[in-house]
Amino acid sequence: MLKVYSHENLAILYLAKNVQELNNIACFVKNEHYASGGHVGLSTIPVELWVADVDDASKALTILEQELSNSRQIPSWQCTNCGEENDGSFETCWKCQRSAGP
Ligand SMILES: [Zn+2]
Numbered sequence: 001m002l003k004v005y006s007h008e009n010l011a012i013l014y015l016a017k018n019v020q021e022l023n024n025i026a027c028f029v030k031n032e033h034y035a036s037g038g039h040v041g042l043s044t045i046p047v048e049l050w051v052a053d054v055d056d057a058s059k060a061l062t063i064l065e066q067e068l069s070n071s072r073q074i075p076s077w078q079c080t081n082c083g084e085e086n087d088g089s090f091e092t093c094w095k096c097q098r099s100a101g102p
Pocket of ligand 1: 079080081082083084093094095096097098
């Protein structure tokens with residue numbers, strides 16, 4: 001097991017996890033219970049993404065790099081329903097599933 005990524009935003013972390021799984025890399029999330037919703041003052045603990053197989057780590061990092069540089073070109077958007085900030089690569093709100101746009 002090896003940590004390949006960490007982020008304080010659980011939505012972005014899960015985006016990274018989804019990308020890994022699309023590439024058949026087994027991975028899991030650590031610390032998510034500390035970072036959910038930013039309540040009880042524990043939200044500064046970053047959520048972590050780990051790969052199960054160390055041999056997958058370099059491939060995982062390459063995928064992450066590509067994915068993150070792609071998604072950076074898309075501005076994030078705020079959900080009109082619940083106000084949640086969503087990564088630009090999401091088409092629906094991760095929290096309430098409302099579609100992006102008007
Ligand atoms: Zn929403």
